[in-house]
Amino acid sequence: MNHILKFNLNGDPVEVTVKSNEKLLDVLRDKLGAVSVKFGCGVAECGACTVLIDGLSVRSCITFAVEVEGKNVVTLEGLQADGPTKIQKAFIKHNAFQCGFCAPGFIVSATELISKNPSPSEEEMRHALAGNLCRCTGYQNIVNAMNEVAEDNRKGDK
Amino acid sequence: MKENLKVVGHNAVRLDILEKVTGTSEYTDDIPFGPNLLHMAVLGSPYAHAEIISIDTTEAKKLPGVKAVITGEDYPEKFGLYLKDKSIFPVDRVRQVGEQVAGVIAVSYEIAKAAVKLIKVEYKELPVILDPYDSVKEGAVLIHPDLGNYEIEPWLEAQPGTNIGHLRRIRKGDIEKGFAEAEYIVEGEYHIPHVAHTCIETHISVSKFSLDGRLTMWNSTQSPHTQRHIMAQSLGMAHKDIRVIAPPIGGGFGGKAGISMEVMAAAGAKSCPGHPVKLRWTREEEFYNSSQRTGLRNKVKIGFRKNGKIIAFKHEMFWDVGASAEYGSNVVNATGFSATGPYYIPNVYIDSHACYTNNPTCSAYRGFGYSEFSFGIESTMDKAARIMGIDAVELRRINAIKEGEGVAYDVPMNPNGLVECIDKVAEEIGWGIEEKSDDSNKIIAKGFASVWKAPAMPANESSSAFIKFSEDGSINILVSGMDLGQGFITAMAKIAAEVLGLTLDKVRVELPDTDRNPYEWQTVASHVTWSCGNAVKRAAIDAKSKILDTVQRAHFIDKSQLYLEDNGVKCTTQDSFFIPFSDFVINGIQTEHNTWVGGPILGSGMFMPEYTNAMVDPDTGLGGNPMVHYTVGAGAVTVEIDKETGRMKVLKMAEAFDLGKAINPDLSKDQIVGGFVQGLGTALWEECIFDEKGRMLNDGFTDYKIPTIVDVPRDMNPILVEVPQPDGPYGARGHSEHTMIPVMPAVANAVANGLGVRISDVPVTSEKVAMRMNDPKYREEM
Numbered sequence A: 001m002n003h004i005l006k007f008n009l010n011g012d013p014v015e016v017t018v019k020s021n022e023k024l025l026d027v028l029r030d031k032l033g034a035v036s037v038k039f040g041c042g043v044a045e046c047g048a049c050t051v052l053i054d055g056l057s058v059r060s061c062i063t064f065a066v067e068v069e070g071k072n073v074v075t076l077e078g079l080q081a082d083g084p085t086k087i088q089k090a091f092i093k094h095n096a097f098q099c100g101f102c103a104p105g106f107i108v109s110a111t112e113l114i115s116k117n118p119s120p121s122e123e124e125m126r127h128a129l130a131g132n133l134c135r136c137t138g139y140q141n142i143v144n145a146m147n148e149v150a151e152d153n154r155k156g157d158k
Numbered sequence B: 001m002k003e004n005l006k007v008v009g010h011n012a013v014r015l016d017i018l019e020k021v022t023g024t025s026e027y028t029d030d031i032p033f034g035p036n037l038l039h040m041a042v043l044g045s046p047y048a049h050a051e052i053i054s055i056d057t058t059e060a061k062k063l064p065g066v067k068a069v070i071t072g073e074d075y076p077e078k079f080g081l082y083l084k085d086k087s088i089f090p091v092d093r094v095r096q097v098g099e100q101v102a103g104v105i106a107v108s109y110e111i112a113k114a115a116v117k118l119i120k121v122e123y124k125e126l127p128v129i130l131d132p133y134d135s136v137k138e139g140a141v142l143i144h145p146d147l148g149n150y151e152i153e154p155w156l157e158a159q160p161g162t163n164i165g166h167l168r169r170i171r172k173g174d175i176e177k178g179f180a181e182a183e184y185i186v187e188g189e190y191h192i193p194h195v196a197h198t199c200i201e202t203h204i205s206v207s208k209f210s211l212d213g214r215l216t217m218w219n220s221t222q223s224p225h226t227q228r229h230i231m232a233q234s235l236g237m238a239h240k241d242i243r244v245i246a247p248p249i250g251g252g253f254g255g256k257a258g259i260s261m262e263v264m265a266a267a268g269a270k271s272c273p274g275h276p277v278k279l280r281w282t283r284e285e286e287f288y289n290s291s292q293r294t295g296l297r298n299k300v301k302i303g304f305r306k307n308g309k310i311i312a313f314k315h316e317m318f319w320d321v322g323a324s325a326e327y328g329s330n331v332v333n334a335t336g337f338s339a340t341g342p343y344y345i346p347n348v349y350i351d352s353h354a355c356y357t358n359n360p361t362c363s364a365y366r367g368f369g370y371s372e373f374s375f376g377i378e379s380t381m382d383k384a385a386r387i388m389g390i391d392a393v394e395l396r397r398i399n400a401i402k403e404g405e406g407v408a409y410d411v412p413m414n415p416n417g418l419v420e421c422i423d424k425v426a427e428e429i430g431w432g433i434e435e436k437s438d439d440s441n442k443i444i445a446k447g448f449a450s451v452w453k454a455p456a457m458p459a460n461e462s463s464s465a466f467i468k469f470s471e472d473g474s475i476n477i478l479v480s481g482m483d484l485g486q487g488f489i490t491a492m493a494k495i496a497a498e499v500l501g502l503t504l505d506k507v508r509v510e511l512p513d514t515d516r517n518p519y520e521w522q523t524v525a526s527h528v529t530w531s532c533g534n535a536v537k538r539a540a541i542d543a544k545s546k547i548l549d550t551v552q553r554a555h556f557i558d559k560s561q562l563y564l565e566d567n568g569v570k571c572t573t574q575d576s577f578f579i580p581f582s583d584f585v586i587n588g589i590q591t592e593h594n595t596w597v598g599g600p601i602l603g604s605g606m607f608m609p610e611y612t613n614a615m616v617d618p619d620t621g622l623g624g625n626p627m628v629h630y631t632v633g634a635g636a637v638t639v640e641i642d643k644e645t646g647r648m649k650v651l652k653m654a655e656a657f658d659l660g661k662a663i664n665p666d667l668s669k670d671q672i673v674g675g676f677v678q679g680l681g682t683a684l685w686e687e688c689i690f691d692e693k694g695r696m697l698n699d700g701f702t703d704y705k706i707p708t709i710v711d712v713p714r715d716m717n718p719i720l721v722e723v724p725q726p727d728g729p730y731g732a733r734g735h736s737e738h739t740m741i742p743v744m745p746a747v748a749n750a751v752a753n754g755l756g757v758r759i760s761d762v763p764v765t766s767e768k769v770a771m772r773m774n775d776p777k778y779r780e781e782m
Ligand code: FES
Pocket: A038, A039, A040, A041, A042, A043, A044, A045, A046, A047, A048, A049, A050, A059, A060, A061, A062
């Protein structure tokens, strides 16, 4: 069955026809051009497809598109409307990624974490990012970049 | 030779980081192909070994939206990189679960999937072989009865009438005499299971066969030119009519080297001319149908003199290459030449067998077999050290191969810093210093391994490069090496920038497109920094000589007084002389008569090693020079182990590699960290588990666990050693794959050092440690 789905994508209202069983991942990528959202497994095991729905990180590969009716969906495209964020700048400085395929998912998960907890401890941060798999980096530069963001936010608090 | 380098050897942010971090890297699946795009799905065999009696596609073809259904009847061609034993679609039999017997091309993936379910295949099951020891047993069912008729590289030794796709032998010195003179003989038998690459981006190909007969492919690949060559051969097309474009790749690790599913996408496209056809693996298909790492059963026997010197070494390797040896045969070949480890040994006996099984096909995987065989060698070395009462690190120092000493195939070893690597790792890990856990239930133990690896390549592999200047003095470097994330394009940019006196912001390196970029064999073997780096350096030198020529002719200054710096040309005899490249690299230099000298500056360069020779004596492995050089290194871990549960936590790691010259030290260290963590997965958890019918029981990330950000050591110490490679660009040699190799044995050695239990089959799981800790069968005297 087809539905006319309306929601906000990266701040803009969108309207798109979807089937009841279509996944948000496919709708975002194939119908709305938000290709930063990646397919890595399709079953919520890798984190490559992570998006924010009303500020909470969600695996778009197991989310039915119809579930986001009326909601705010944010992908990496929407996070950087004003240029790279502080998190992205730290990732750049630390050469945080290699092939880069996992990067959008990591940045979205990291954004959610920092929005809730601006200066997480290293272990809090690792646990928050444990659902995002990276096969290339060994994670060390991601950790270094995130520690720098947390440290900077800590200083900013004072 | 002390060069004053301005770019090479200094750190820089990788050139492609902005596109990665902003999500603008356009991976194959991100490219818009428009509404004309068709989707392909395949039918995989449910059986590991069966005859195909019949395939009925009638119902599938009738489904609305289906454009074509293809099988081995349409595409019976055999293909392969080194041994053509693989079918695009099989005609007679399937040899592994998941082997594709038919493909459907349709207007949507859902319709293609639905049509796949309507295909009826009748099979007759055949006996299944899942273990390489069973594969070589007398009377074993033949997996490739036609082995003798396949096309094969002249340096491979297939054994028709058996399940052995290739056999590499080494017979150096006198092995009997060597063991007779040995005061200690130490042996071990080991097992390494299949593991999977698990690139986060699964394999994908979009192929389009135009009505004018041109084939264009967008592939997630390490090997655009090799793929073009294999496609041309198997489809009977001219190379010029095939264009392979390599968009950014979401991980390779060897799994996207050579060719696999891309041939099916091309076949699909050929059946639906005018449409781009997309074939993208699901995660399950990625486990079954891309390739896995070779499994290994091996027996290591080492003879030592009293002083710890190895005098004789016997290594029998039975590789589980799976259903095809098209690429795995070269893993078997390369390791056959090298499975001594980085030690000088006068008497060597190696047998390396490529055993066909009905497990998924194996090909290249970061390390190319060296991880697998090094586990047995380095475990045996530790055992021997304990028996002889020699410190384990000292034993490695004693035997470390030096420049000029003969390797297993008796060619002199290249300059290397193995002892320096060993020393630095030992120091960083605090070798010999005992550490205690705060928790009395836990012990802390250390383990060590030293390793080597050579690039495994055909003797005449080659690279080439073009450099072209633009009006503003910036350059585009055209090469067909692939940036897999290892930093290839940053390295190439730095090499060219160094020669041409350019700042890095003036350099751009694009990913491969076989129409635009010149030839590269493939991005494998950790060899492109060395091989393609040499080609780029030569292209830059070529461009430089054209620049100097132009300036000499326009300004009447002898070339020998000119040099390149700060994005322009300077003169050693006139301080004020400076012409920026932007003044002349396209339009030339105006003379006093208002005529012009020069023109667009272009450089070209190529590289092929001209001293290699793969044609060895099949009985001894001697008489050739199959490898270009070895990169050496060492690694160690500190592990905390729970004495009750066997639970292990790697607290610290140190790894050192002699990479000749670090073109970009930060990125080289990143390779060590990334490779170590990938190795840690294989040491502790990773294993493809099959049931007795050859079905994989853990084909997803929930059951096939790879390291997450919480699993990695908090203290990781990459160390770079630089003993220059004489024929490397600025002395560089590769080291990205090597970083995985020490991890499995270092972890097993730590467990043996801590608990006295020897785990000879990876992964070294907590369960194995707990179950075997008090079992005398696994006891290693401490
Ligand atoms: S694609 Fe959604 S978690 Fe892997």
